[in-house]
Amino acid sequence: xxxxxxxxxxxxxxxxxxxxxxxxxxxxxxxxxxxxxxxxxxxxxxxxxxxxxxxxxxxxxxxxxxxxxxxxxxxxxxxxxxxxxxxxxxxxxxxxxxxxxxxxxxxxxxxxxxxxxxxxxxxxxxxxxxxxxxxxxxxxxxxxxxxxxxxxxxxxxxxxxxxxxxxxxxxxxxxxxxxxxxxxxxxxxxxxxxxxxxxxxxxxxxxxxxxxxxxxxxxxxxxxxxxxxxxxxxxxxxxxxxxxxxxxxxxxxxxxxxxxxxxxxxxxxxxxxxxxxxxxxxxxxxxx
Numbered sequence: 001x002x003x004x005x006x007x008x009x010x011x012x013x014x015x016x017x018x019x020x021x022x023x024x025x026x027x028x029x030x031x032x033x034x035x036x037x038x039x040x041x042x043x044x045x046x047x048x049x050x051x052x053x054x055x056x057x058x059x060x061x062x063x064x065x066x067x068x069x070x071x072x073x074x075x076x077x078x079x080x081x082x083x084x085x086x087x088x089x090x091x092x093x094x095x096x097x098x099x100x101x102x103x104x105x106x107x108x109x110x111x112x113x114x115x116x117x118x119x120x121x122x123x124x125x126x127x128x129x130x131x132x133x134x135x136x137x138x139x140x141x142x143x144x145x146x147x148x149x150x151x152x153x154x155x156x157x158x159x160x161x162x163x164x165x166x167x168x169x170x171x172x173x174x175x176x177x178x179x180x181x182x183x184x185x186x187x188x189x190x191x192x193x194x195x196x197x198x199x200x201x202x203x204x205x206x207x208x209x210x211x212x213x214x215x216x217x218x219x220x221x222x223x224x225x226x227x228x229x230x231x232x233x234x235x236x237x238x239x240x241x242x243x244x245x246x247x248x249x250x251x252x253x254x255x256x257x258x259x260x261x262x263x264x265x266x267x268x269x270x271x272x273x274x275x276x277x278x279x280x281x282x283x284x285x286x287x288x
Contacts, residue, residue: 042068058166105125179238188208
């Protein structure tokens with residue numbers, strides 16, 4: 001990521017750098033509906049450790065999936081089809097795990113494609129127990145399990161289960177970067193208002209420049225898969241941005257108080273002058 005140069009008029013463009021933090025979560029189970037169906041997804045069970053406060057899979061955690069297929073079509077040519085499997089889940093040795101398969105309650109040896117006899121087989125159960133991949137930044141659309149049915153030379157998606165994979169430290173970093181971006185935008189607005197009021201905000205600008213530097217560092221560390229360092233830099237960015245906003249606000253407040261003091265002094269001088277003139281006029285008229 002290329003560090004930004006400060007530009008007060010277009011400071012909000014900074015926040016675009018953190019858009020990745022707001023990417024919508026891809027959480028769900030996709031069952032093919034637009035393609036011909038030669039099998040029914042009878043049931044789906046998905047179990048995993050969640051990242052606190054989200055529905056995302058905790059990186060490296062155990063994931064259990066169970067998919068039951070039934071109602072295999074009796075009208076396909078040859079009465080047989082093949083089931084293809086895909087997963088991004090891994091074993092403890094970081095090898096891709098293979099699902100276990102049973103037909104009508106009887107365990108079968110794994111094969112891909114796994115042949116189903118539509119004239120005899122009533123129910124196929126696919127079970128996969130493995131680990132989520134390690135993640136050092138939020139990883140979207142990780143395939144927990146995908147099953148495709150192959151009939152002759154054509155393939156039809158049966159079910160696709162995807163989740164985002166993350167961790168508490170990753171999400172803390174993402175949220176901190178977002179908050180820092182908002183803090184920088186707020187500080188920039190405070191500085192702009194102070195400048196319109198004719199206030200010297202050089203000190204506030206210096207703090208804002210520091211906030212932007214930390215913000216750039218946070219994004220850089222995140223892209224380098226170093227979430228703990230990204231979190232630290234984002235927190236420093238927010239603190240500097242808040243300090244910049246506070247200094248801009250106090251500068252405006254100080255000038256306002258000075259202005260009020262000048263106005264009060266002018267009023268006092270005018271009042272004294274009025275009294276003096278009034279007394280002089282009374283003496284001229286012989287009134288004491």
